[in-house]
Ligand code: SF4
């Protein structure tokens with residue numbers, strides 16, 4: 398997972414609205430980044446799908462991760478997603494691309 402985390406730090410954290418000017422995460426100890434928590438599952442989703450349609454990846458994200466996430470209610474509503482406050486959801490297309498590029502380098 399190290400190479401993916403390194404690529405995520407370089408490509409996502411560096412531009413994340415929740416990072417400081419140096420690309421360092423500014424979340425407090427009480428806050429959790431879904432991208433960090435679910436990285437193995439995210440990589441699994443990217444590896445299990447071969448499609449040019451990002452919606453296919455988003456559908457898998459909702460089905461496999463959001464459905465298990467404590468922030469999502471039983472009716473499918475997520476207040477963090479609604480407020481554009483989930484970094485995983487906010488940068489998901491770029492996250493998929495970052496993982497695919499990391500695979501090509503390896
Ligand atoms: S919230 Fe997540 S994606 Fe954003 S800087 Fe922190 S660890 Fe990186």
Ligand code: SF4
Nearest residue numbers: 463466469475478483
């Ligand atoms: S969009 Fe909501 S339910 Fe999905 S991972 Fe982010 S916080 Fe969890």
